[in-house]
Amino acid sequence: MQEADLRELLDGVRSGAVAPDDAVRRLRRLPYTDLGFARVDHHRALRQGMAEAVYAPGKAPEECAAIVSTLRADSDAGPIVLTRAEPDQVAAALAAQPDGVSHPGQPATVVWDPAPERPERVALVTAGTADGPVARECAAVLVAHGLTPKVINDVGVSGLHRLLASIDDLADADALVVVAGMEGALPSVVAGLVAAPVVAVPTSVGYGAGLDGVTALLSMLSSCAPGVAVVGIDNGYGAACAMVRLLGVGARR
Amino acid sequence: MQEADLRELLDGVRSGAVAPDDAVRRLRRLPYTDLGFARVDHHRALRQGMAEAVYAPGKAPEECAAIVSTLRADSDAGPIVLTRAEPDQVAAALAAQPDGVSHPGQPATVVWDPAPERPERVALVTAGTADGPVARECAAVLVAHGLTPKVINDVGVSGLHRLLASIDDLADADALVVVAGMEGALPSVVAGLVAAPVVAVPTSVGYGAGLDGVTALLSMLSSCAPGVAVVGIDNGYGAACAMVRLLGVGARR
Amino acid sequence: MQEADLRELLDGVRSGAVAPDDAVRRLRRLPYTDLGFARVDHHRALRQGMAEAVYAPGKAPEECAAIVSTLRADSDAGPIVLTRAEPDQVAAALAAQPDGVSHPGQPATVVWDPAPERPERVALVTAGTADGPVARECAAVLVAHGLTPKVINDVGVSGLHRLLASIDDLADADALVVVAGMEGALPSVVAGLVAAPVVAVPTSVGYGAGLDGVTALLSMLSSCAPGVAVVGIDNGYGAACAMVRLLGVGARR
Amino acid sequence: MQEADLRELLDGVRSGAVAPDDAVRRLRRLPYTDLGFARVDHHRALRQGMAEAVYAPGKAPEECAAIVSTLRADSDAGPIVLTRAEPDQVAAALAAQPDGVSHPGQPATVVWDPAPERPERVALVTAGTADGPVARECAAVLVAHGLTPKVINDVGVSGLHRLLASIDDLADADALVVVAGMEGALPSVVAGLVAAPVVAVPTSVGYGAGLDGVTALLSMLSSCAPGVAVVGIDNGYGAACAMVRLLGVGARR
Amino acid sequence: MQEADLRELLDGVRSGAVAPDDAVRRLRRLPYTDLGFARVDHHRALRQGMAEAVYAPGKAPEECAAIVSTLRADSDAGPIVLTRAEPDQVAAALAAQPDGVSHPGQPATVVWDPAPERPERVALVTAGTADGPVARECAAVLVAHGLTPKVINDVGVSGLHRLLASIDDLADADALVVVAGMEGALPSVVAGLVAAPVVAVPTSVGYGAGLDGVTALLSMLSSCAPGVAVVGIDNGYGAACAMVRLLGVGARR
Amino acid sequence: MQEADLRELLDGVRSGAVAPDDAVRRLRRLPYTDLGFARVDHHRALRQGMAEAVYAPGKAPEECAAIVSTLRADSDAGPIVLTRAEPDQVAAALAAQPDGVSHPGQPATVVWDPAPERPERVALVTAGTADGPVARECAAVLVAHGLTPKVINDVGVSGLHRLLASIDDLADADALVVVAGMEGALPSVVAGLVAAPVVAVPTSVGYGAGLDGVTALLSMLSSCAPGVAVVGIDNGYGAACAMVRLLGVGARR
Amino acid sequence: MQEADLRELLDGVRSGAVAPDDAVRRLRRLPYTDLGFARVDHHRALRQGMAEAVYAPGKAPEECAAIVSTLRADSDAGPIVLTRAEPDQVAAALAAQPDGVSHPGQPATVVWDPAPERPERVALVTAGTADGPVARECAAVLVAHGLTPKVINDVGVSGLHRLLASIDDLADADALVVVAGMEGALPSVVAGLVAAPVVAVPTSVGYGAGLDGVTALLSMLSSCAPGVAVVGIDNGYGAACAMVRLLGVGARR
């Protein structure tokens, strides 16, 4: 997959330094460690520019710990994030790798080896206080990548003056994550006010006809403001990753 | 059902003016005309304070004409509205009752004997030009009841400055019908700006994930602005009727 | 947003009494208090004619208390309603602001500073005893606004004689909230009997094919009685707010 | 499957009149005719007490004709019904078997060899004129079985007085088919008024949130009146068959 | 509603024995008792030929007891059924009215004053052992009406020989309730074997794509065997009531 | 159903060795044992080539034990599998029949009398560690039939190099079960790489818009790789049975 | 991807016969032809053991012709199938490649270069005549692979005797495709009668609550007969491909 490596390998074959059978074997020997219960991927940071995430649900506490430890044993690994972890999973992982940091107000997300600060300004906007847990998961993953978001809380569309009061913060942002449940209208309004990219996160917050976030999801996908990009329900982690991907464009060019 | 009538009838029985058998028969003889294919209701205006509507789909043109004629033959009938009529249904009804008026830009709705002008101010707000047909059906039915709505078009939430430019019109309205498709966010924003009643009409306008109006419907039912009342998809007629009901409260008191 | 205030401010600028920079700042200084975790809106009562509601789910008990206290600190605030609160949230809020009143039979709803009695007659109709909690949430919010509803319980359409026995109460009402689960047919029947506005509340009561209230919701939105206005599933609070909005029309004119 | 036939066959085997191999073959030779494109079932009338129906959609006109002819060639066959036929299918079938009769107002249903009149009284109740086609399909199939329904049209629940005016007809019926679209509330109300069986047929009539009959279907399945039995959307044929089944209980006992 | 009563009342008015105002009042005084939290209907047995059911969910234990006691205080009441009751509700009701009987294997259903035995033969067929609770609720309600069903368990369509082994029992039944979850195919097969009425009950049993009974429900409504009548998911009570309604036809004629 | 048995029986009738009435009775006496609460099927192994499975949910522990014991009492029975059993059900069954074996890592599945080893190579591929329980249920049932699957874990499509690293194992398999949640893309990719049959199992693993496995299910059914066959959500047991069926083709020919 | 080719290439590099840059280029030069509007895959037959299919919808007639011609230009290509083609697409393809054969009764499917006859016996079973088009698409693709299915039509579960009459044909089949709409019960019954693999195809045939095939699809996925494998709605092509995959197991071993 990495063309340079491939060519070097083939040069080695040509020169006789590498036997064809070895080459075949090495082409197969890909950069992951097989722990039996999981294949730990060492080079995702390299390939994708983003932290390796360990999604905790369904894993034993000691499995969480083992995966985190395996990842950190690789000197090249970037930041590591443990997400949606129960307290015993967090405890096991921190016992094995004590220098991780739980995110304030979101203990289910733990970060090791966060990336250095980056200059881009990300706004993290929520419609209501109940959207907080999803927003904090997003914030934790942003921080892991060196991005400290500007948080703008509780500016749902039924109180426009609260949103308009934050219009400078919205306008100053390089990119915005907008988190909303219920009718999910906030991303449409925000995307009508700014030229920056808007990643919308529907949350399962709401009642009446919220359908556990499906209403907000559909609403965001149908936004009358062009160019709103949407991730799955309650997926603060995914929104942060989308943000890291898109901010990387300018950084790489 | 009308207590006064019932008492009068019973007084008649007591005084011997009405034989018990006749009373039973009269209690059964309710105020409708049975045309065979339909039971035409003469007293809905009395009972419900709103026009008698003839819903055209599924009726033969001559049936539409017959029902309209039967209704008008009753001297007490209020306004009459033919809704969702095809051109041949409209033609047949107007041939039989030539003084009906098609609504401008909405030929499928015809009104006879509109009520006199009423003083209440109704705002009829649409998110986009594509919501026009539904809004015009609503307007036609409002006009039939003596209400000429103030129309505010094309003020969807992705261009807040267009909405805010109409804020005086919104604030001046006694009541508002808000028509929107796509993500259906407009009623939430409007209801956050005014204290007046907001009747929201989802439309089947949109693409992407609009699901033929279901997204807008769910969104309106989940509004973060309290007290938004919703009618069915594309149901401009129903919204007008809801408006007539609610404006009647002040008129009656 | 308040034109008079804006003009006064601009007059101040013209006269030199207000520096342009101050004006910009004041235009931004909108009537809410930022508690960090929430933006408490002081002027919703002014703008929307309805109580400020504190929606408890997802808030810490002390956050509930703090928001209620902040709202009451504003001398202009109208009634305040804490909704869907758990016992510890209720306890914290009442500890901080002891003169709140829990609604009878609905301890999750607490009201402070209810509005004075109003003359309009609201009927609150339920199809069955299981609809009670939703109806009581609605009643609590109505009471907060000075409206004591006439409650008509257990008049579902499968026992028409029970409904007809209450026909005077239905006819006397200025406006009606109709609460029903299962097949949600009651609003259609009631709206066929009265000319007053009907706000329908589907409940998640039922079994068989009730789909947690979706069946009742769809049924109400498809009502063959024109002009039924619908709020979300189990949303007694929203129905009360819709009622406050619509009764305000006559009051304001 | 017919125990008497089976025993006769086995007696024949025992007596030597039937060779075992023949018995096996005869056990396999079941009472249908294989036309290649269809297996025409001769004994459904015997086994199920109801007409053989030929469901036209997807069949060539000549196939419709051939199946009807094959069925009539069997002297024991009961009534035959061609359902949901296009004009060319009707024409082909009537050309082959000219003594069939199209139902008045429902040309898509043709009946041959209707059963003699039966004494049971079936009421066929519709909520609105638009439910007519489904009701007429049901009526045609009832007539094929010797049942002439009492038709009560246009008595939807939003005009209760129209329904109550027919209360004697409802009460006199041995069994009722209730056909309704939109919110599908009529069966609940009817079943609350009578002790007789109620078969409910949802129709795809309606708008707003009718979802092509799904709303009416769900509503009927969630009826607060106990013992409402439901068939599929627009399935007038199925409702008639359910009626034939249930009326057969008294006839057979 | 009862014509004889009405005529007697009017005769009384005519003769002067009843004052008109009293007549109005008596016309309003319908046969139920208002307990405040519920309207207990005394004449449902008369009007509908079926037991009065007390649906327990959402009622306090003492409310269950009070309703049962009120019903039994009416000397004319038929059987009484308490359904879906929790142990404390059962205990309270039995403490107040000790001669009720819990159904074997279904303690949530309690019956008082069961009707005398009736001669009709009802078969109660289940696809699997997991459908048992729904079938037993149905059986309890049948027993309350004097019908002891013949139970045929565990004859799902994937083992046709088990079903065919019971073919005599199926053929002997006057009417059948067929209870099935998963793919809900059993009613289609049974209705193809018998001419008797088939009431199908989908259950929420299953996995894979059972969708909590929706798959079985849709399957039964789409049955290729004509005349299958369906009730809601897990609604054993409703199926029994449908059975009582349909068996009443022969009994009454 | 078994033609040879039928002919022998008829020969017996012919020869007089079997009386016709006895033959009728024996034709009805089919190969199952009726335990009252369940009909235990002895010949499924013969008829279907697969283990008899006892689906535990909804059965009492002693019922589980009784069914397993009854099955094993039949000397011809093949392997027996107890599935989705709670610990007390497992304990009861193992107390009665101690030589059963719980599957490693999947104690809810117990196997008695596993079939001898078979030579076909089955690959069992999972997208992520969270798919493990479903995969292990599948593995347990495969082992019961003599098939020890080659397990390939954690090769989801977002890390193609991990999947490609296992390409030899995929290519070597006679047949593959592919288990995936979330977007369910893995079967499409695998089926594009191999000519062998692919049975896809959607799992309820995921978040965002996974809808409890419905997304993966729909995705697999829409696969752009032709010939993917799908079983229900989380149905590892069904996938193993499909595998046993299809591998039987070559074995039988 | 083909290990042998890879090793040969690397041997060539080692020996100097292939320059590393050339090797990289050749590793990239994969076996397809890029026509600009499509990438025509020459080696699918090799890799997947099944015909190359050209799915016509959305392609211009001349594009269909060009793709078929390109595929046939490759001497190694196996059978080629054009599916779901409109008449003009068929005409264009046959003009370019005249020796293709349209399937009888299914002109939308054209086959070139069918594989030689294979010995396996495939049964193709339909529930009703309306399932014919889907079955014929399946048959056409089977024929392309050398498999002439035994067709068993019109054996839906509501007439069990018709199905049982074909029981020998079912039992003789090596594998079965079962095609059914409406309630989709047929695969459950068939899979209970045979040990062979059953591939179930839901069709969009039906009315009432068939939901365009979704009911049949869900029903098949929830089958109580273990090991039914399902493909998408109306996907006769996919069922044939699944059949080719599974029959290949025995052929290859």
Next chain:
Amino acid sequence: MQEADLRELLDGVRSGAVAPDDAVRRLRRLPYTDLGFARVDHHRALRQGMAEAVYAPGKAPEECAAIVSTLRADSDAGPIVLTRAEPDQVAAALAAQPDGVSHPGQPATVVWDPAPERPERVALVTAGTADGPVARECAAVLVAHGLTPKVINDVGVSGLHRLLASIDDLADADALVVVAGMEGALPSVVAGLVAAPVVAVPTSVGYGAGLDGVTALLSMLSSCAPGVAVVGIDNGYGAACAMVRLLGVGARR
């Protein structure tokens, strides 16, 4: 909304150059032109950095022409895009403004005044040829903004070698739009291969269980590759706008 403008206005008020009433009026006079049937927004380019789009459905041809002309009359306007236009709408717009350009292969999209070329490299990847129309709509809108996408067609996941053959093009892109119908798996695979932002567009292409694009939509939202951002079904326009937003980050910094 533009702070600088606001301050200048207030400075004018202070200096007396602007009367307060004029200021109020000017604050209301926002930058759009009201054509009656639509409010044409002149400054969206300024505010959002993207073309003004005229969505044609529901607009008369002359309305399309008038809106395009009004927009172009504003000297500051950026590019203008007419989308989803019928031929008569295109003709009318081009008659009024002849220098527009229809996109090759996508005549429904017309562009005026495209932005100058930009250096960022956008890859536009499709799973199959049937995704072409959606991709071309996206391409047209990208071109309007100065972005000429690199198109990579027909690389669906069932033929991985075709995708891997384009791996350099994928790796070289600054950002990718990935368009796919059916199971929608392509964005997951692509996002696992690259670090760049991936905007996924589900299309309504497919059959079997594609549900008009809902399956692909859900699949993309559930992607196991982190950071995939999704727009609505068939919304090529929206994907292009999302791309313009995100590429603007680097451009602006």
